[in-house]
Amino acid sequence: MEADSRPIPGPWLHGPGWDLLLGAGALYLPIFAVLALNGPALQQLLPISLMPLLLLVTQTPHLGATLMRVYDQAENRRRYKLFAVWATALIAGLFFVGLADGTIGSILVTLYFTVVPWHFTGQNYGITLVFLRRRGIEITPEAKRYLYASFLIPCLMFILATHAASGVTYNSVPTSETVYRFLSLELPVPGVVLLAVTLAYAWTVIEAVLRLSSQASLRALAPALLLMVVQALWYVAPLMALLLPRLGSLAPFRMENAGYTSMWMLTIHSLQYLWISTFYARRERPEMSERAFLGKCLLAGASVYGLPVLLLAPSALGRFGSVPFESGLSLLIVSVLSLHHILLDGAIWKLRDGRIARILIQGQTAGAAEALRRRSPLRSLVWASGTLGVLIIAGGTLGMEFGVRDGLEADDLQRVERTANVLRWLGRDSSEAHASVGFLRARRRDHQGAIEEFERSLALRPTVETWLNLGSVHEHDGEVRQALNAYESALALAPTDPVALQRAGRVQLSAGDYERARRHLEAAIAQAPATERVEIQRLLQLARDRAVARPEPD
Numbered sequence: 001m002e003a004d005s006r007p008i009p010g011p012w013l014h015g016p017g018w019d020l021l022l023g024a025g026a027l028y029l030p031i032f033a034v035l036a037l038n039g040p041a042l043q044q045l046l047p048i049s050l051m052p053l054l055l056l057v058t059q060t061p062h063l064g065a066t067l068m069r070v071y072d073q074a075e076n077r078r079r080y081k082l083f084a085v086w087a088t089a090l091i092a093g094l095f096f097v098g099l100a101d102g103t104i105g106s107i108l109v110t111l112y113f114t115v116v117p118w119h120f121t122g123q124n125y126g127i128t129l130v131f132l133r134r135r136g137i138e139i140t141p142e143a144k145r146y147l148y149a150s151f152l153i154p155c156l157m158f159i160l161a162t163h164a165a166s167g168v169t170y171n172s173v174p175t176s177e178t179v180y181r182f183l184s185l186e187l188p189v190p191g192v193v194l195l196a197v198t199l200a201y202a203w204t205v206i207e208a209v210l211r212l213s214s215q216a217s218l219r220a221l222a223p224a225l226l227l228m229v230v231q232a233l234w235y236v237a238p239l240m241a242l243l244l245p246r247l248g249s250l251a252p253f254r255m256e257n258a259g260y261t262s263m264w265m266l267t268i269h270s271l272q273y274l275w276i277s278t279f280y281a282r283r284e285r286p287e288m289s290e291r292a293f294l295g296k297c298l299l300a301g302a303s304v305y306g307l308p309v310l311l312l313a314p315s316a317l318g319r320f321g322s323v324p325f326e327s328g329l330s331l332l333i334v335s336v337l338s339l340h341h342i343l344l345d346g347a348i349w350k351l352r353d354g355r356i357a358r359i360l361i362q363g364q365t366a367g368a369a370e371a372l373r374r375r376s377p378l379r380s381l382v383w384a385s386g387t388l389g390v391l392i393i394a395g396g397t398l399g400m401e402f403g404v405r406d407g408l409e410a411d412d413l414q415r416v417e418r419t420a421n422v423l424r425w426l427g428r429d430s431s432e433a434h435a436s437v438g439f440l441r442a443r444r445r446d447h448q449g450a451i452e453e454f455e456r457s458l459a460l461r462p463t464v465e466t467w468l469n470l471g472s473v474h475e476h477d478g479e480v481r482q483a484l485n486a487y488e489s490a491l492a493l494a495p496t497d498p499v500a501l502q503r504a505g506r507v508q509l510s511a512g513d514y515e516r517a518r519r520h521l522e523a524a525i526a527q528a529p530a531t532e533r534v535e536i537q538r539l540l541q542l543a544r545d546r547a548v549a550r551p552e553p554d
Contacts, residue, residue: 011135011220013279022275023127024223025230028268032233032252035261039251043260049405051263052397055270056302056390061294062270063337064301064386065277066344068293076348083347088340095336099312099323102179105332110183112335114159117235119342120269121155124227126349127272130360131223135216143211149204150228154235157197161239164189177461178328191243201236234265280360299386304337306388313427325428327461396428404433413440431461439469447473464490464497471503480511498528502536509539514547
């Protein structure tokens, strides 16, 4: 069967609605508006704890689409052998080294969070060129340079701000409670530099739009202009919010909401990728429906969360890994998978590649003979692992939200214990789940059971709250030394935490160590809110009085 060389009529890939909403990223605009006007309501409707379900049906198949493109056909495996085999083997090797070496793992995590803006920017720019070229708009070399700069400048500035030592700093990398750390380059980025670069960015945008508008109407440029707006909301506005307090007060730009906002950005990026990948796949392999393609992408992307997680997680089938899922294994997997995706993506999506240009720009269709594949046991294993991965991701997310958190709120010990056991067998043994069981056991005065659960929780992921709860149980039982050890462990994680300071001072006071009690209580008063200082002041005065009344040694 010969390839159909007829171009698709019109300038759209899937039609104007889908192209603008997904390809041009217009879907982000109402999401951003809701976040800005009523962010708490949206977070209540879809809390960050349930966002993994949204990412399961967007980000996971977006990763799988690249895997399908590279590995599902022998021709592509040969074409991209350098990346599909050797670069993949290198990344996999670094992953296993990172499991054993926190420094290597931290480097991989840092590299991931550093190159993500570059990856998002490259996709936005590439899609912009697709929209322009499908409309027959002539892009002069000068206009192309300005257009490229209008995407590149905010991306580079955002990366610099992520690694800034002082001045303009934008770093919300979620590594505080994992074994890995974000290794900042501590670059000096003063606010005046940001202002100068912002002016340069504005100049490139104006020049690009002026040159493009001389070649086409604003209506024809609408998808490209939308992508420029999305790029600005992602990487220009957050930095300007650091300099403009009124802009910084908007919920999407507050640092405490940065993780939530980033998940929506990742969702839109993933939908863009699936939008263009689906179009390409349908023309490269006409015999496959869009639904079948997206289903296979989901299973391919989720396959690493199936059998591999069960073999790597310390609490599941195997003992190959020593890093618990929520203490770093999850973050390392996401980082390595994304780095692998970015590497493959850079190799397979090049508009200067004649085959890609013919499909994306001219709308040609590949012949069915090019899509023939042989069945293999490995492919079946991937689909099986992917199915298991979907169940693990969905089950783990729903279990934490409705089994652990809702069970804790309902004071349902059996539900929380049952969920904690299920999570453990899914390779998702949870510090939060064990801490919740410990809290409910302590409430029932089962102090030994509570201590055991708190210790299991701390072994997975030490947190200030769990150390405080463990210390409280020991203090209630009169175990002063154990209580003090727990409170001091909490202070090791958060040296200025007022609750830990107060409790450490209280235990030291009861143990007769009045001087250390005084120091901790004075520090607690300096950190505690005014409404909570009365009790601390009482303890502090008691420590001072007893220190004075203590007889001097002979």
